Amino acid sequence: MATYSIPVGPLHVALEEPMYFRVDIEGETVKGLEISAGHVHRGMESLALQRNYFQNITLTERLCSLCSNSHPCTYCMAVENLAGIDIPERARYLRVMADEIKRLASNLFNVGIMAHTIGFNSLFMHVMEVRELAQDIKEGVYGNRMDLAANCIGGVKYDIDDEIESFLRTQLKELKRPMDELYRTYEKDPLVTARTKGIGILPEKDAIRLGVVGPVARGSGIAYDIRDKAPYSAYDQLSFTVQTETEADVRSRALVRLREAIDAISLMEQCLDRMPKGPTVPDCLPDIPPGQSVARSEAPRGELIYYLKSDGTDRPQRLKWRVPTYMNWEALHIMMNNCKISDIPLIINSIDPCISCTER
Amino acid sequence: MTPTTSDSPFKAILPYRDVIHTTDSNGNHFGWVDLPSPEALQITGKRLAEYGARLCTITAFNKKKFAQDGDMQMVYNFDLDGAVLTVSIPVTPHDRRVPSLVDYFANADWHEREFAELFEIELTGRDAPKRLFLDPKIDTGVFNRLVPLSSMMNGASTKQLWETIFAETSMPDWAKEAK
Numbered sequence: 001m002a003t004y005s006i007p008v009g010p011l012h013v014a015l016e017e018p019m020y021f022r023v024d025i026e027g028e029t030v031k032g033l034e035i036s037a038g039h040v041h042r043g044m045e046s047l048a049l050q051r052n053y054f055q056n057i058t059l060t061e062r063l064c065s066l067c068s069n070s071h072p073c074t075y076c077m078a079v080e081n082l083a084g085i086d087i088p089e090r091a092r093y094l095r096v097m098a099d100e101i102k103r104l105a106s107n108l109f110n111v112g113i114m115a116h117t118i119g120f121n122s123l124f125m126h127v128m129e130v131r132e133l134a135q136d137i138k139e140g141v142y143g144n145r146m147d148l149a150a151n152c153i154g155g156v157k158y159d160i161d162d163e164i165e166s167f168l169r170t171q172l173k174e175l176k177r178p179m180d181e182l183y184r185t186y187e188k189d190p191l192v193t194a195r196t197k198g199i200g201i202l203p204e205k206d207a208i209r210l211g212v213v214g215p216v217a218r219g220s221g222i223a224y225d226i227r228d229k230a231p232y233s234a235y236d237q238l239s240f241t242v243q244t245e246t247e248a249d250v251r252s253r254a255l256v257r258l259r260e261a262i263d264a265i266s267l268m269e270q271c272l273d274r275m276p277k278g279p280t281v282p283d284c285l286p287d288i289p290p291g292q293s294v295a296r297s298e299a300p301r302g303e304l305i306y307y308l309k310s311d312g313t314d315r316p317q318r319l320k321w322r323v324p325t326y327m328n329w330e331a332l333h334i335m336m337n338n339c340k341i342s343d344i345p346l347i348i349n350s351i352d353p354c355i356s357c358t359e360r
Numbered sequence: 361m362t363p364t365t366s367d368s369p370f371k372a373i374l375p376y377r378d379v380i381h382t383t384d385s386n387g388n389h390f391g392w393v394d395l396p397s398p399e400a401l402q403i404t405g406k407r408l409a410e411y412g413a414r415l416c417t418i419t420a421f422n423k424k425k426f427a428q429d430g431d432m433q434m435v436y437n438f439d440l441d442g443a444v445l446t447v448s449i450p451v452t453p454h455d456r457r458v459p460s461l462v463d464y465f466a467n468a469d470w471h472e473r474e475f476a477e478l479f480e481i482e483l484t485g486r487d488a489p490k491r492l493f494l495d496p497k498i499d500t501g502v503f504n505r506l507v508p509l510s511s512m513m514n515g516a517s518t519k520q521l522w523e524t525i526f527a528e529t530s531m532p533d534w535a536k537e538a539k
Contacts, residue, residue, distance in 0.1 A: 038493040049425065081384050195459075211414050211467035230388040268429035294390060294437060295442050307419045307435060307446075317425050320435075322417035327467055360495060 001107075003031065008040045013176075015348070016113070017355035025346065035329055041359040048319040049359035053079055053288055056319065057151060057212045063323075065146045065357040066106040069098045070299035071321070073152040077232060077295035078308040078319075079153050091155035092234035093275040098142070098150040098158075099233070099297070100264040104175075105134040106300035107215075107257040107264075110352045111186060117346050118195040120192055130178045131342060137171050140164070147197050152212050155281035165272055179265065179299050183258045186251075196251035200335035200347035203248055212331050214302020215260065216351050219253035221246045226298040238270045250350040257300075257352070288314070299324055301352050335339065363383060369443045373411045376406065379445075384524040388445035398449050401436070402459040402485070409464035411443070413438040418471040420451075420479045429453050432479065436461075 003026045005247055010018035018039035024032030044063060048056050054114045060071040062232055080087060087095075112127035135145050141164055142148040150156050160168070207220035217224055225242045227235040227299070243259040246251035290312035302324030309318040330353045335347045370379045370391035380392040395401055416437040423431040428528055432451040451458060460483045461468040473492040475481050483489060 035460075041493045086385050153453060154509040166509065209466050211465065224378065230444075231386055232384075232388070236386060253449075292392070292435070292446070294446060295384075303416070303439075305416050305437060307437060309421060317423035318419060320395075320417065320421075322471075326470060330467065330469065 003352055006341075010036075015345075017353070019353070019355050020069040021096055021344075021348075025340075026339060028340050030218075030336050030341065032296070033142060033333055033336050035332065036186060037329075037355075037359055039359070043318060044360040047148065052314040053316070055155070056316070058149075060152075061147050061149065062319070063321075063360065064276065064354050066109060066354065067299045067301060067304070067323075067357065069102040069150060070297055070304050073099060073233075074295050074299075074304050074306045075308075075319075076151045076153050077217050077297065078293050078306040079288065080194045081295055082291055082293035082310055083288050085154050085215055086283065087155045087284065088279045088282065089234075089238070089276050090159075090278045091280045092237075093159070093271040094156040094158065094280060095151065095233040096159075096235060096238065097268050097271045098148050098156070100267045101137055102148070103140075104261045104264040105131055105138070105302045106352075107261040110349065111182075111254050111257055113349055114196070114250070114346065115192070117349055120191060122301075123189075123192070126178075126240065129184060130175065133171055133178075135292065137168060140167055140171075152281060155279075156283050157280075159280050160272075160275075168268070168272060172269055175265055178353075179262050183255075183262065186254055186258055193251065194248065195346070196254065197247070198249055199343050200250045200350050200353055201248050201337065202331050202335050204246075205330070206334045207242075207248070210327070210330050211301075211332075212328050213258040213300070214328070214352075215253050216245075216328045216331060217302065218242070218244045219256045219265065220248040222343065226296050226303050230296055232295070234274075234296055236275065251350075253350045260300075278296055301325055301354060301357075302327070321360070323354060323360075325351065325354045325358045327357070328345050328353070369440060370445055373407065373413075373440065374445075391440075391445040393445070393447050394525050395447060395449045396454075396460045398434075398451065398455075398524065401434075401461070402530070403446070404447055405436075405459075405461045405464045405481050406436050408440075408445070411440070415461065415465040415471070416444070416469055418468070418475060420475040420481060432456070434458055434475070434481075456480065457482045457484050459484050462486050 005022055005024050008021040009015050010020045020036040022034040023030055047277055048059055051059055052240045056075060060070050060075045063071045108127055108131040112124050115127060122308050132145045138148060139145050142150060142158060150158055160299055202220050204221045206223055207217050209359035221244055223242045223244050227243050240263045243256045247254055288310050292309045294307055304324060305322050308316055313318040331351065339347060369389050370381060374393060380527040382390045395404060416439050419435040421433055423433055430453060434451055458481055460472055470492060472483055472522045473489040476483055476489050477491045477493060
């Protein structure tokens with residue numbers, strides 16, 4: 001049988017962002033894969049060294065759009081860890097709310113694109129219609145549909161009054177039924193199941209070996225979630241389940257994302273119920289001392305880690321972040337081994353790749 | 361980060377007495393250790409792999425910010441079932457080699473390719489890593505050079521583009537004078 005190579009990307013209809021895959025094919029079957037990055041490398045870590053600690057909140061929020069709250073939030077946590085800043089109790093809950101609305105919208109976007117990739121466009125449009133309720137929440141509460149600008153060093157920049165709380169509760173209630181219906185469709189619809197079950201398998205042992213994170217790891221049975229293992233903000237006060245699946249395929253990863261989106265609604269409601277009154281920022285902030293710190297959060301795509309080194313000036317000596325997608329690319333070699341050409345976009349989408357995050 | 365004297369989750373894993381143990385405001389555990397030389401990293405990496413640690417990230421930086429060809433530091437962050445251990449090693453200008461950890465942590469590959477490319481650090485114990493990000497025409501070690509912010513953001517560009525446009529476009533005299 002003839003063997004040849006086909007290029008996928010860097011600009012390709014199946015890719016939302018630029019990445020280059022050279023795929024070795026034997027007939028219709030994938031036999032080899034080479035991944036080339038670098039098409040949107042912007043040198044943002046270097047930029048971070050030339051901006052002060054406050055300016056870097058704005059910079060990190062612009063790393064990417066779908067997980068744009070996770071970056072400034074984790075960055076602020078790293079600064080707070082270094083300077084020993086305790087954030088007010090109310091701000092802890094408000095940070096969870098901003099994180100979870102972004103998780104809900106991000107996960108829905110991914111499973112929506114999955115429906116589009118398998119040719120189920122009416123489902124894709126329905127998912128995006130449901131997602132509009134989440135987008136309305138972002139626009140209504142934060143004034144923006146993507147970058148929320150919710151975080152600041154020591155707390156948050158927004159608050160919720162009675163009117164906004166009422167709006168939020170109504171929107172969250174409206175999301176519940178369509179979310180349950182969507183979950184049942186992805187779980188039971190024969191077309192979705194036929195195209196996603198048994199595709200792009202990543203066995204648990206390979207997931208551990210490659211150190212994958214987030215829904216990719218949890219879809220392979222690894223019950224690891226930073227919100228549970230190393231809680232931050234108010235997650236230690238809230239009730240949620242670490243979602244896992246064991247089939248380790250495209251379908252498993254989609255089901256984990258959908259259940260986490262449903263959990264996000266519950267987490268936001270718990271925040272509204274339990275959030276104490278009080279300030280959202282401390283009265284004053286200390287100088288940032290020399291030293292180093294680490295902070296982690298569970299972004300929609302998995303563990304996000306920030307390392308901060310300070311020389312005592314108003315700008316970081318080094319700021320490094322490792323995004324979840326960075327850890328998940330190599331798993332494609334396992335997932336795509338011996339898959340069919342038609343499954344390539346489906347499998348790539350199943351790791352929910354964020355290329356602008358990866359390349360910084 | 362608050363130093364703590366409570367039972368350290370790192371004591372059983374690393375024999376070093378000087379592992380500093382801190383907690384954050386949520387009570388999460390962090391360990392910090394400075395290894396004396398790059399060679400000690402391989403022993404530590406092997407030990408951490410045996411205990412089921414997961415490599416989170418690797419960071420390289422100049423000890424003196426924006427210094428070129430000066431002393432550097434490599435920082436390795438590992439996850440130990442929820443606790444984060446940060447291991448630092450020095451890299452001198454005379455010997456920019458560090459041992460590879462790919463034999464113990466398969467996910468070290470991308471991290472090592474990245475810092476080898478951006479900071480011109482040589483890896484021992486693995487084949488020469490393929491570049492990860494930048495165009496091969498760009499020199500390695502580009503992160504070690506100071507690039508002015510205006511240049512990086514393309515704010516400072518040559519006049520070539522506008523000169524070409526002016527030359528090829530008919531425009532009123534007042535516009536030509538304004539250039």
